[in-house]
Amino acid sequence: MPPVIEIENLSIGIGDAAITDSVSFAVQPGQIYGIVGESGCGKTITALACMGMLPEPGGQLLAGQIRFKGEDVYSMSAERLRQIRGAEISMIFQEPTSSLNPLLTIQKQLAEVFEFHDFDGDPNQRIDQVLRRVGFSDPERILASYPHQLSGGMLQRVVIALALLLEPALIIADEPTTALDVTVQAQIMELLVELQKEEGCSVLLITHNIGLIAQYADRVGVMYAGHLIEERDVEPFLANPLHPYSKGLMAALPDVDSPRQLNPIPGQVPPVGKYPTGCRFRTRCEKVFSPCDQPVPDFSPEGDARVRCFLYDQQHQSTSAASKGSIQ
Ligand SMILES: Nc1ncnc2c1ncn2[C@@H]1O[C@H](COP(=O)(O)OP(=O)(O)O)[C@@H](O)[C@H]1O
Numbered sequence: 498m499p500p501v502i503e504i505e506n507l508s509i510g511i512g513d514a515a516i517t518d519s520v521s522f523a524v525q526p527g528q529i530y531g532i533v534g535e536s537g538c539g540k541t542i543t544a545l546a547c548m549g550m551l552p553e554p555g556g557q558l559l560a561g562q563i564r565f566k567g568e569d570v571y572s573m574s575a576e577r578l579r580q581i582r583g584a585e586i587s588m589i590f591q592e593p594t595s596s597l598n599p600l601l602t603i604q605k606q607l608a609e610v611f612e613f614h615d616f617d618g619d620p621n622q623r624i625d626q627v628l629r630r631v632g633f634s635d636p637e638r639i640l641a642s643y644p645h646q647l648s649g650g651m652l653q654r655v656v657i658a659l660a661l662l663l664e665p666a667l668i669i670a671d672e673p674t675t676a677l678d679v680t681v682q683a684q685i686m687e688l689l690v691e692l693q694k695e696e697g698c699s700v701l702l703i704t705h706n707i708g709l710i711a712q713y714a715d716r717v718g719v720m721y722a723g724h725l726i727e728e729r730d731v732e733p734f735l736a737n738p739l740h741p742y743s744k745g746l747m748a749a750l751p752d753v754d755s756p757r758q759l760n761p762i763p764g765q766v767p768p769v770g771k772y773p774t775g776c777r778f779r780t781r782c783e784k785v786f787s788p789c790d791q792p793v794p795d796f797s798p799e800g801d802a803r804v805r806c807f808l809y810d811q812q813h814q815s816t817s818a819a820s821k822g823s824i825q
């Protein structure tokens with residue numbers, strides 16, 4: 498089976514500025530793939546690009562390809578793209594209200610999905626089934642409600658129901674719990690993962706919170722300033738993150754024994770158009786050494802791991818080890 502979504506060398510620009518540059522990764526059927534990185538790293542732009550959407554105004558595909566189940570998204574007809582969006586790929590955003598119309602009842606909004614897409618079966622039965630499945634024991638009351646009558650957690654459940662209605666192959670969840678209370682966050686994530694397993698779909702989980710990746714994702718892509726700087730299965734990543742930025746993200750995770758001790762990475766993600774040449778992390782990296790102002794290719798120090806850092810270049814290892822100490 499081809500990957501559900503496959504991104505190859507994706508570069509997206511706005512005007513003259515390249516925002517994402519040479520991003521490549523694939524989401525396999527049934528996989529939860531996590532994209533993590535600080536705010537402004539290009540996660541949302543990459544997620545939207547999977548549905549053939551570019552930033553407005555002025556967004557352009559500078560290079561690369563995105564394939565949905567082997568089909569090139571940017572060569573699709575407008576009709577095919579319309580079919581895919583919301584039916585085969587659905588999205589859950591940070592703010593549930595951004596997916597819902599405040600002026601329409603939940604009933605109307607769920608039913609509308611079936612006006613735009615084909616479905617084999619009884620729409621009302623499917624709505625009832627999915628609402629129950631996301632935890633509503635009284636779907637009738639929810640259906641009669643307007644968005645403002647429901648809490649943030651309830652609204653995000655409605656949005657998950659909306660995303661699942663047409664049995665998509667891929668759900669893109671962009672910071673799905675960031676706007677919710679901490680207790681509700683965990684419930685929503687558990688629900689999403691349970692449903693993903695039941696429905697057998699894939700999830701592209703976008704988050705700035707590496708704790709969510711650690712808990713729920715199978716594979717992870719770390720983004721920094723529009724580059725994908727490390728890509729690996731989650732287990733080995735957690736045991737030994739390779740890229741200095743990934744190590745920094747892990748070190749910034751609250752420690753269970755001393756939850757107050759946080760070690761944020763000093764400095765900030767540079768704004769678009771102000772990226773340093775060579776490694777974009779070099780203005781913040783404590784391991785920076787002589788080759789880092791040159792373009793950095795991907796290196797594969799183990800299995801199918803990829804890391805975009807000269808510390809993993811055989812050629813440079815002696816100089817980096819001598820000047821900066823061991824890379825572990
Ligand atoms: N429509 C737009 N016009 C101009 N710049 C944009 C637009 N959308 C996003 N950007 C810029 O692109 C960068 C990446 O944005 P985004 O993908 O939203 O990051 P993330 O989701 O990782 O926080 C940010 O610096 C942001 O300011």
Ligand code: SF4
Pocket residue numbers: 740741742776777778779780782783784785786789793805806807808
């Ligand atoms: S390439 Fe150089 S600056 Fe970039 S992360 Fe690696 S060591 Fe640091």
Ligand SMILES: [Mg+2]
Pocket residue numbers: 540541542671
């Ligand atoms: Mg975002």
